[in-house]
Amino acid sequence: MTKDQKAVLAGLRALYPDAGPELHFSNPYETLVATILAAQCTDARVNQVTPAVFRDFPDPRAMAKTTPETLYPYVKSCGFKSKAANIVNACRMIVDEYGGEVPCTLEELTRLPGVGRKTANVVLAFSFGVPAIPVDTHVFRVANRLGLADALTVEETERQLMELIPRKDWSQAHHWMIFHGRRVCHSQKPSCEGCALKPHCKAAHMDEMINPKAEAKKRAQARKARAAEG
Numbered sequence: 453m454t455k456d457q458k459a460v461l462a463g464l465r466a467l468y469p470d471a472g473p474e475l476h477f478s479n480p481y482e483t484l485v486a487t488i489l490a491a492q493c494t495d496a497r498v499n500q501v502t503p504a505v506f507r508d509f510p511d512p513r514a515m516a517k518t519t520p521e522t523l524y525p526y527v528k529s530c531g532f533k534s535k536a537a538n539i540v541n542a543c544r545m546i547v548d549e550y551g552g553e554v555p556c557t558l559e560e561l562t563r564l565p566g567v568g569r570k571t572a573n574v575v576l577a578f579s580f581g582v583p584a585i586p587v588d589t590h591v592f593r594v595a596n597r598l599g600l601a602d603a604l605t606v607e608e609t610e611r612q613l614m615e616l617i618p619r620k621d622w623s624q625a626h627h628w629m630i631f632h633g634r635r636v637c638h639s640q641k642p643s644c645e646g647c648a649l650k651p652h653c654k655a656a657h658m659d660e661m662i663n664p665k666a667e668a669k670k671r672a673q674a675r676k677a678r679a680a681e682g
């Protein structure tokens with residue numbers, strides 16, 4: 453770990469000591485449903501709809517008995533009709549294949565409709581206490597700008613972060629980066645001038661890295677150059 457990476461992690465820890473999930477859930481089923489709904493939607497919006505969803509469909513068995521058409525009006529404001537179908541179908545699979553209990557391994561979770569690696573990692577980390585680093589758009593952007601990763605894909609970013617960050621801090625570090633991405637290191641206009649991490653940030657002095665597309669291009673070029681050097 454470089455000096456800057458060490459300083460960045462210490463800085464994130466100091467900035468966001470209470471960072472935690474902003475979605476509301478209280479068991480693995482609720483975590484799963486809320487996280488499926490949160491894809492390309494704000495946590496605040498999801499938190500508005502989930503109380504009624506959890507009231508009327510309190511567990512996987514209740515959800516499995518309904519239809520996507522019945523669920524859709526509850527979750528319409530979270531976008532994408534497919535989310536309602538994924539939730540109902542995931543719960544049917546949970547009932548049919550896992551005895552009504554949300555499974556607790558990455559392999560099993562990612563078999564469920566609508567559940568990718570990021571959603572599965574959120575469920576593992578926050579419902580089963582399994583250390584994980586779910587890489588969403590904020591974590592991907594912030595980790596690469598700060599120099600905690602140097603990757604073109606979320607999978608590679610996840611792998612590099614898991615190598616760099618002590619396992620005991622994985623879940624918390626994921627929250628630090630989400631908080632920083634939402635509050636300071638915005639996608640289009642990061643607030644670099646007011647950012648406490650600027651002295652150690654790899655992107656801070658590279659204007660082209662602040663533009664997400666240019667960031668990816670820049671990293672691809674750097675990679676190509678390194679490969680050419682052998």
Ligand code: SF4
Binds near residue numbers: 638650
């Ligand atoms: S200095 Fe700018 S690019 Fe770096 S983490 Fe802070 S806001 Fe993001």
